[in-house]
Ligand SMILES: O=C(O)CCC(=O)c1ccccc1C(=O)O
């Protein structure tokens with residue numbers, strides 16, 4: 001069964017690629033599993049294409065393989081089908097989803113998270129970063145690329161000054177910069193930020209590889225919606241990859257990508273696309289299934305004004321707690 005939802009953001013998130021003000025998506029309920037598809041055009045298929053694929057998939061159930069096949073090339077739809085399947089399977093095994101994914105009995109209580117700070121003038125950026133650190137985050141990611149590069153350099157220097165040396169700072173340019181702009185920022189921000197997420201256009205594997213000469217890391221996010229993890233690794237384009245299960249076609253695909261990256265010595269970070277509680281919790285299970293994850297972009301629940309269910313994975317002291325009940329979201333799935 002498919003139902004749709006629409007959730008406004010509490011405060012819109014300003015990025016170099018535009019402002020996110022609400023999230024609309026679908027829930028897919030199978031007999032004993034629940035999945036979520038929350039497309040974000042530019043990152044995934046359109047809402048219409050997502051709904052079409054989900055309807056075909058729903059009609060194919062309980063043939064899970066046919067349902068997954070119906071969603072090939074539609075990552076948000078595939079995310080929902082794959083999650084409903086994994087949710088059902090981990091409930092049968094009476095295991096929390098993360099332990100089912102890891103195929104391991106280790107208990108994981110929490111995963112570290114970064115705070116997400118949107119584009120804003122210097123004062124507002126510093127204030128948000130200070131608040132995040134005061135509430136316990138020791139990693140802050142700041143959106144950049146929406147204003148002139150010299151302003152972004154000033155914002156990040158001011159944040160560094162305000163939060164001190166012990167907080168990890170990251171920047172996310174959402175593909176906004178030319179090579180010249182990125183070279184300038186990377187020169188200026190050595191020792192200020194650990195890495196910049198997606199400085200250049202998503203197709204520019206060679207440009208990103210060249211940027212790695214600087215003393216600031218390169219993390220790729222949007223690139224993974226265009227190039228597979230193996231191409232990114234072969235081109236030596238990244239120090240880290242940012243994995244969004246909704247954009248990659250499911251937590252199963254994101255997990256495979258993380259393991260492949262790690263084998264090549266490239267760090268993997270899990271984040272959401274500001275999804276509703278079902279997909280956000282699944283991203284928490286994904287991170288918990290991978291031991292030793294760096295801070296992940298999972299502290300996004302507060303960005304939504306409203307949600308589909310209470311948050312079973314609240315953030316406290318910069319850590320997201322990991323649900324220990326069987327399946328993904330605690331509780332029964334209502335058919
Ligand atoms: O990674 C985070 O801190 C939160 C997620 C985030 O920034 C994001 C949310 C929606 C769409 C794109 C992005 C992004 O990482 O570029």
Ligand SMILES: [Mg+2]
Nearest residue numbers: 172197198221
């Ligand atoms: Mg990003």
